[in-house]
Amino acid sequence: MPQTAAEVLPRIALTMGDPAGIGPELTARLLATPENLHKAEVYVLTDATELKAVAAEVGVDVPVADEPAPGHAVLVGSGLSGPPVQRRTVSKAAGERVMADLLKALNLYRTGVVDAIMFTPLNKASLHLAGMHEEDELRWFAKNLGYQGTTSELNFIPGLVTSRVTSHIPLKDVAARINADSVLAAIRLLDDVLKGSGIPAPRIAVCALNPHAGENGKFGREEIEHITPGVEAARAQGIEATGPHPCDTVFIKARNGDFDGVVTMYHDQGQIAMKLMGFDRGVTVQGGLPVPIATPSHGTAFEIVGKGVAHLGPSQHAYDLAVALGRRNRQNRR
Structure with missing residues (x-):
């Protein structure tokens, strides 16, 4: 039977943000919350090795599957493969990883795989080193989507x-x-x-x-x-x-x-x-774009990376907002 509008789950692309900051641990904790994996189909831009290491560090377990399944995340790989990025440090390598993941997330939207995007915190200095010279991420997103509204x-x-x-x-x-x-x-x-x-x-x-x-x-x-x-x-x-x-x-x-x-x-x-x-x-939303994009409003917090004290609240709010906007976007596209 076809799904009704109320039963249609939004599909979310989730990036781990700047790998040098608290983004990866926030991502793992979000995905380890069972309710979150029943609210949406979640496509995570990482691989099993990286996610398992982050999850072990923060003491959680993230259920994954090769295809969308209730209560499981789907791992689609990063947009950029390479050696691990040095943590707690501004670097070109970190910025390149972030930009590659965001470009891959945009492509998942363009090809109809996802309805919304969420990313955990980025570092503007690393993005600048990697070549993002627009006013902000919003203008970068608009440029890469060819959006002029x-x-x-x-x-x-x-x-x-x-x-x-x-x-x-x-x-x-x-x-x-x-x-x-x-x-x-x-x-x-x-x-x-x-x-x-x-x-x-x-x-x-x-x-x-x-x-x-x-x-x-x-x-x-x-x-x-x-x-x-x-x-x-x-x-x-x-x-x-x-x-x-x-x-x-x-x-x-x-x-x-x-x-x-x-x-x-x-x-x-x-x-x-x-x-x-x-x-x-x-929470910050990149407003006006054809795809809803949400992120917590705080930064990468290098000083607390790996300590297990990063506050999950803003990321949870960003996720919930991405789910709500993604659901509306999917219904409109259908």
Whole structure:
């Protein structure tokens, strides 16, 4: 009998992140949790030797199979074979392994094998040594997918999500990138992802750029000329968006449950608040791409590699989000 939509399991490509950091041990612990292997078909970019060694180090057992089977992971091999990478160290070799695995994960999506991708933490310095020179991973993903639509890093903590109109650019360039179209695009992207995560009618706050939301033009006109028209355009499309809100108070209201999501104008406007509210629970989604891609928001934590103390919470949240978005993506593709 054909599966119903509710019975269709999403298929997730899972990479071990930077092999020099805590990514491999987080991966093994995720896969050793029985519930996780019943939520999705998981295709892991490693081989049996590597996974067994990591699992033994952290004291867990990971059930594997050659084909998808309930409660088992499928090992599809790394995108790059070679000698082990030196741990706790920034290196070109680590960056090359990460990029090869991510390219293989993208190919698994292109060929219809998976519906979403999750990767454990990366190290930007190693990626740079290996040749990733885009603004961030999101632009690298978009380039390799040939995708030219709207993209934004989305940051999740339980109960709240942010998107950005601008991201990894100098502050001096932010105002020039803000216009009604870019504001509308960030609102629409956040609304779509929130709906995909299970919220039918998201409540979205949009930040101002200037102090006191510009105070009627006294401190800048971006709110009047660009941000307000973007919010109005979103509301005309049926999106429950409000603003521009002063950015020094909007996260207090969001923390109290008034909003499901906040659109910020630049990177730190949202990241400082989100990390204060939920650093140990944060997840980043590479928003706007045709394939959902999720990762924990923290780094590779070289100082605790192999000690068995890495907090699994953000990786678990990233996995659960990849499963939810992957399920929606698979249903849409079917």
